[in-house]
Amino acid sequence: MKDLSLFATLSTLGAMLAIAVGVILPAYAMGRAISQALDALARQPEAEKSILRALFIGLAMIESLAIYVLVIVMIVLFRNPLLEYLLK
Amino acid sequence: MNSAVILWRIGPFGLSSTVLTTWLLMAVLTLASFIATRRLRVDPDRWQSLLEGVVLAMQDAIEAFLPGRSAGFVPFIGTLWLYLVAANLVGLVPELHSPTAQLSVTTGLALVVFLASHWYGIRNDGLGPYLRHYLRPNPLLLPFNLISELTRTLALAIRLFGNMMSLELAALLMLLVAGLLVPVPLLLLHVVEALVQAWLFGMLALVYIAGGIESQPHSHGAHAP
Numbered sequence: 001m002k003d004l005s006l007f008a009t010l011s012t013l014g015a016m017l018a019i020a021v022g023v024i025l026p027a028y029a030m031g032r033a034i035s036q037a038l039d040a041l042a043r044q045p046e047a048e049k050s051i052l053r054a055l056f057i058g059l060a061m062i063e064s065l066a067i068y069v070l071v072i073v074m075i076v077l078f079r080n081p082l083l084e085y086l087l088k
Numbered sequence: 089m090n091s092a093v094i095l096w097r098i099g100p101f102g103l104s105s106t107v108l109t110t111w112l113l114m115a116v117l118t119l120a121s122f123i124a125t126r127r128l129r130v131d132p133d134r135w136q137s138l139l140e141g142v143v144l145a146m147q148d149a150i151e152a153f154l155p156g157r158s159a160g161f162v163p164f165i166g167t168l169w170l171y172l173v174a175a176n177l178v179g180l181v182p183e184l185h186s187p188t189a190q191l192s193v194t195t196g197l198a199l200v201v202f203l204a205s206h207w208y209g210i211r212n213d214g215l216g217p218y219l220r221h222y223l224r225p226n227p228l229l230l231p232f233n234l235i236s237e238l239t240r241t242l243a244l245a246i247r248l249f250g251n252m253m254s255l256e257l258a259a260l261l262m263l264l265v266a267g268l269l270v271p272v273p274l275l276l277l278h279v280v281e282a283l284v285q286a287w288l289f290g291m292l293a294l295v296y297i298a299g300g301i302e303s304q305p306h307s308h309g310a311h312a313p
Contacts, residue, residue, distance in 0.1 A: 049152065057292070060247070060284065064243060064250070064251075067247060067250035067254065068250065070250060071246060074253075
């Protein structure tokens, strides 16, 4: 029982830490990408279409990093495969 | 993280709600376009103008990406776009869930894109030259090229699944914590995100296919009209 409560505490803590770090870094990357894109847009407004297309593809790729973290956190919280060994 | 609900069981095969929703979407899309294109006219009515606008917008988007060679890709990418927009948005209808919130559906779509990129590449360049692009820029990079083929397919599947699943889950959590009508702003975000993710899936498929084609240095001069 003690093992199980320790396991629950640790996995919750780990999940919160993971989602925190996993959101901060993509947010920083997105901020950099947007600021660079705005810079490029201010320099060359006529290239708006291609800049915005590249920006959106890049943003979505960065965003998917945060989504990977979310998927891993979900697995840790709800379907942790290591729990089987503990319950046996 | 919830697995699909099995509605009927025929022998070893279960008919899940995901498959049923997909069939429903296919039927609605096919029937709508059949009815709208039954009487095509030079002076179009409302529905024909709508469909023409959609098709033209998709053609323009693909044409901007692959100038002069878009014709072969419009059916594939356009089908992906139409299906994904419908599949992502159908989660907003009560009692229905997005098929794309299931990992198996998005994995299937990503596998289709994976196979299509090879098919387009081989058809465009021939088998030998296409396989040789894995050795470029240096044969030492062959393992990295192979791994990137696999990881980008996996990423394509996980990205769509993660986005759709997390949006549904976030709305559900808000409903549990806060109560009725509070998740409505989140559902509005769902609309935006569903459209963006559908667009992105097709766009990335296009990027991968174009990467297989444009790996050929000789084919650059050939397509100029």
